[in-house]
Amino acid sequence: MTSLLLDLLLGDTDGGYEVSGPPQRWVVPANWKLPAENLAGDGYHVLAAHRSLVELGLVGGLSGNSPVARAQRALMAGRDYDPPRVSYLATTDPERGPRLGDAADSEVGLSEDEDLEVVARLSGAPGGNADQLRRNLSSDQLRFVRRHFASTGTLFPNLSVIRAPFTTATDAPPVPSFSLRLWCPRTVDSTQVLSWVLVPRDASDEVKDEMRRSSIRSFGAAGLAEQDDVEVWSRIQSGARGCRVGSARIFTCRTRSRWPSRCRRARTNIGSTDDSQWNFYLRWRDLIGGAVR
Amino acid sequence: MLRIRLSDPLYADVLGWLIDEARQLDGFDLEGWLGRLAPDLRYSVPVSETAERATAAPQAAPRNSYLEETFDSLELRVRRLLLASAWVENPRTRTRRFVSNVLVEDRGELVRATSYLLFCAAGATRRPMRSSRVNGRTICAGEERNDFELVRREVRIDQAVLGLSTLSFLL
Numbered sequence: 001m002t003s004l005l006l007d008l009l010l011g012d013t014d015g016g017y018e019v020s021g022p023p024q025r026w027v028v029p030a031n032w033k034l035p036a037e038n039l040a041g042d043g044y045h046v047l048a049a050h051r052s053l054v055e056l057g058l059v060g061g062l063s064g065n066s067p068v069a070r071a072q073r074a075l076m077a078g079r080d081y082d083p084p085r086v087s088y089l090a091t092t093d094p095e096r097g098p099r100l101g102d103a104a105d106s107e108v109g110l111s112e113d114e115d116l117e118v119v120a121r122l123s124g125a126p127g128g129n130a131d132q133l134r135r136n137l138s139s140d141q142l143r144f145v146r147r148h149f150a151s152t153g154t155l156f157p158n159l160s161v162i163r164a165p166f167t168t169a170t171d172a173p174p175v176p177s178f179s180l181r182l183w184c185p186r187t188v189d190s191t192q193v194l195s196w197v198l199v200p201r202d203a204s205d206e207v208k209d210e211m212r213r214s215s216i217r218s219f220g221a222a223g224l225a226e227q228d229d230v231e232v233w234s235r236i237q238s239g240a241r242g243c244r245v246g247s248a249r250i251f252t253c254r255t256r257s258r259w260p261s262r263c264r265r266a267r268t269n270i271g272s273t274d275d276s277q278w279n280f281y282l283r284w285r286d287l288i289g290g291a292v293r
Numbered sequence: 294m295l296r297i298r299l300s301d302p303l304y305a306d307v308l309g310w311l312i313d314e315a316r317q318l319d320g321f322d323l324e325g326w327l328g329r330l331a332p333d334l335r336y337s338v339p340v341s342e343t344a345e346r347a348t349a350a351p352q353a354a355p356r357n358s359y360l361e362e363t364f365d366s367l368e369l370r371v372r373r374l375l376l377a378s379a380w381v382e383n384p385r386t387r388t389r390r391f392v393s394n395v396l397v398e399d400r401g402e403l404v405r406a407t408s409y410l411l412f413c414a415a416g417a418t419r420r421p422m423r424s425s426r427v428n429g430r431t432i433c434a435g436e437e438r439n440d441f442e443l444v445r446r447e448v449r450i451d452q453a454v455l456g457l458s459t460l461s462f463l464l
Contacts, residue, residue: 020357056372216361
């Protein structure tokens with residue numbers, strides 16, 4: 001299952017991916033598990049934590065029937081794919097919200113091939129079309145990626161990916177971005193982040209530069225989205241020192257998914273619950289051999 | 294390229310411009326700061342690396358940065374910072390920028406200033422006071438020598454691992 005997810009993210013081009021220069025490195029005053037679980041699900045934090053991007057019109061709000069608003073509702077609902085406590089992939093959900101094709105274009109009812117073209121464009125596929133996707137992904141993977149846009153995920157325990165198109169102008173089309181990051185524990189309450197930008201090896205220098213800018217403008221030490229995520233992690237960590245935290249319920253779980261899984265050997269969790277994150281902590285607890293006190 | 298002496302009035306004008314800019318940013322007058330920027334501005338903060346002397350190659354243009362901005366993207370960044378919902382900057386990070394060691398070079402239409410910037414930042418969460426040194430190159434142009442606008446800025450931070458939890462303010 002892990003290789004299914006990794007191939008979806010990294011095996012969809014002829015020439016593979018390369019890093020664009022050295023990673024960014026910075027230190028976040030939070031335990032490493034906070035960002036790791038944030039990227040293992042948590043689609044529903046977007047509209048609150050990144051409210052400034054909503055107000056700027058870069059991320060759609062929930063209300064209204066525009067393609068962008070419907071895409072945001074899909075993101076909030078989302079699906080987290082949770083293979084046996086190994087890795088997590090958060091995706092947009094085609095059933096509670098529109099299909100990706102509906103979200104990105106105003107026409108309803110795109111064909112599956114047209115859907116694939118939209119995915120190719122948003123994921124930065126070389127050539128801007130789906131030819132390489134068709135060549136490199138299996139029919140199972142193509143069927144999956146047509147219906148979902150795999151945006152973020154965590155490979156347990158501390159390697160995450162972010163693949164999120166971003167725009168810095170309300171009237172400009174989103175530019176694909178692709179970051180890989182490692183959450184390196186330093187102390188119980190600080191983490192060194194290594195953040196690489198990935199670009200398709202075969203892309204032109206101009207496209208690579210565009211994708212790098214899109215990645216670092218959205219996520220990264222100075223990213224418009226990441227800045228507020230870091231603030232939230234820092235405050236959770238500082239709040240976790242408080243005397244009330246032991247008795248607080250901080251997870252919202254639904255232990256039985258209502259949606260059929262589209263991946264064998266993977267559990268599908270609704271994106272608006274914390275099931276994937278809860279399973280992340282259960283897995284960690286099992287590995288360190290301790291029972292919850 | 295002509296190195297401008299400290300006794301030259303041009304040097305004083307450039308230094309004054311940099312000091313005023315530092316006060317403007319420390320005072321969170323971001324809209325005022327936008328007024329200093331040329332429409333074709335390029336603004337970058339590349340990633341720094343630490344390499345052993347024996348193996349260190351001459352630094353080629355690094356292909357990763359913390360910031361690679363244009364006027365439009367900086368304008369968007371400022372618009373976001375002014376929103377109350379930019380949670381990281383609400384309350385604001387307290388900063389002090391200390392501009393020093395300024396070298397000024399006259400390049401005809403452009404004036405190039407290279408300076409050290411020491412800045413200290415304290416944020417609302419339990420981030421300790423952090424300071425970082427940068428070596429910044431600022432290139433300004435102006436028809437009148439005392440009226441500059443920022444055409445190009447490159448800031449090299451003296452840390453391979455940023456000592457900040459986030460770079461939410463401008464350098």
